[in-house]
């Protein structure tokens with residue numbers, strides 16, 4: 293942190309002067325519940341820079357603003373961007389006030405016996421690492437997996453989960469004792485370094501928030517609007533007209549009654565460029581090419597036969613994650629569950645497509661993972677050029693440059709992988725071996741592209757774009773669903789207990805759950821459905837109209853965007869009793885219920901109050917794969933085994 297150090301080396305030891313000045317001031321510091329600090333400077337108060345503050349003895353409004361190193365009073369024209377009066381004259385030069393304030397708040401909370409200090413953990417298996425802030429990730433970032441021990445249930449969490457407060461506390465501890473040999477400057481430097489590092493870490497974590505989680509926040513905001521204005525609302529995103537469907541009836545109108553008009557997808561600059569001009573599947577316009585790919589997907593690529601063929605790949609990856617968790621539990625190490633789950637789904641998809649794992653130690657695999665992340669980020673980012681017509685060619689956010697780089701890297705990697713596959717295929721043909729046993733999705737796509745009898749010939753761009761699609765939509769979705777399911781189970785120990793008992797009764801204690809067990813685990817299936825109802829990973833899926841149509845008496849022009857608010861549909865009180873409660877039992881149909889004509893709620897798009905995979909022709913073609921991965925992984929993670937089998941990491945040889 294060279295700049296901070298430079299600031300401190302000033303003639304006349306300015307930092308020490310400031311320490312003294314601060315000690316002289318008799319002001320008290322209050323802390324608001326949102327952790328912002330306010331100085332109550334007493335009757336003859338003066339600000340840190342010696343400028344008198346107006347009024348006295350009251351909570352003061354922020355009257356000082358940082359300008360050219362001085363915290364000056366700004367008078368009546370109070371700027372909205374002002375620093376509070378306790379703020380030091382130069383940023384981060386003296387943080388003792390901040391540190392002391394946090395100390396006081398801690399002491400006050402201790403006096404009050406803050407309830408949060410007393411809260412027991414929900415379930416013995418997972419302990420939240422208090423040093424890490426909670427985030428939109430259902431499990432936060434770090435969870436320690438601990439072998440179930442009843443005593444652990446009483447372990448207490450400290451009041452604040454944020455990392456920065458913890459560091460500030462450490463700094464005060466450092467000040468309190470043991471560091472008397474350090475000069476004030478050294479202490480300050482250490483503190484500034486620590487705070488800066490922590491803030492940088494927090495920011496980079498925020499940046500890593502997957503697009504699916506950001507989408508959930510948007511869905512919540514639109515839900516609030518729909519409560520006020522009704523189930524179908526029209527909004528403008530820049531110059532683009534959009535409609536939002538927030539009730540099952542309206543969703544049905546769009547997705548079933550007028551399905552043909554709403555089977556397109558809106559294009560964005562990112563989707564168009566990364567998919568070689570929408571030559572993929574997800575963003576392809578509704579037409580003959582899309583229909584051909586849909587047929588190929590359902591019969592070949594994501595159909596039952598291919599899924600069976602690639603079952604060992606999934607089994608092996610689930611085995612691996614169970615091993616990792618078990619090893620870490622033995623040593624008491626913290627596990628970032630979200631990260632492990634994303635690694636699992638990345639590996640599953642990557643190995644199913646091209647036999648390459650996404651583990652960090654292999655160069656190529658690491659690049660697959662990084663690219664996947666960059667592509668998801670680019671596709672999920674709000675781009676002004678997509679919404680404001682005069683920004684179209686300006687590239688104000690530097691998006692175009694980023695896209696060119698990402699696609700360049702992707703081209704290089706994919707061309708090499710395709711070439712390797714072609715070589716392997718040639719060798720196989722020369723050896724007279726044309727069996728299906730070790731075919732991956734890329735092999736199947738190459739077979740299709742070489743088949744001259746088909747109505748559409750796939751180009752290399754089509755293949756590359758399709759693979760990019762599957763990575764973008766097939767990895768995070770399954771990982772986040774599993775993470776949410778785990779979070780719900782941790783918060784509902786009785787449901788967890790019931791699920792574990794069910795797994796015991798079907799699988800026993802000596803072997804790992806397999807995909808073939810899932811049909812015999814109805815309660816586990818219900819848990820996953822309930823998770824998808826409350827936490828759909830596609831909370832707001834989009835379509836675009838190809839022609840004018842009239843819905844709910846509103847005339848909607850062609851090229852209007854549709855947002856289906858799946859998040860709101862799953863909470864509609866008209867369809868769900870105690871909609872906010874996590875209750876898997878609502879998906880269990882007893883024999884008596886069946887006798888009285890009650891049927892299972894369908895999750896594949898027949899019931900419009902539950903659309904986690906969309907609906908109709910354009911619905912998700914990866915439902916079966918997604919459900920298999922989520923259900924089996926969840927079952928394997930909550931199933932306490934007597935011994936954990938050693939992962940066979942390579943059932944299929946990598947090319």
Ligand code: HEM
Pocket residue numbers: 557573574575594761762765766767769770773828829830833834835903904905906907908909910911912913914915917918919922
């Ligand atoms: C829990 C996991 C998953 C969820 C919640 C999910 C959800 C969705 C949703 C909501 C859509 C939009 C549907 C619509 O417009 O009606 C979609 C589309 C799609 N999904 Fe999934 N998905 C999951 C897993 C997967 C997997 C594993 C794959 C493939 C390997 C996949 C491939 C696709 C594709 C290709 C589309 C675009 C379909 C089209 O435009 O025709 N999904 N998914």
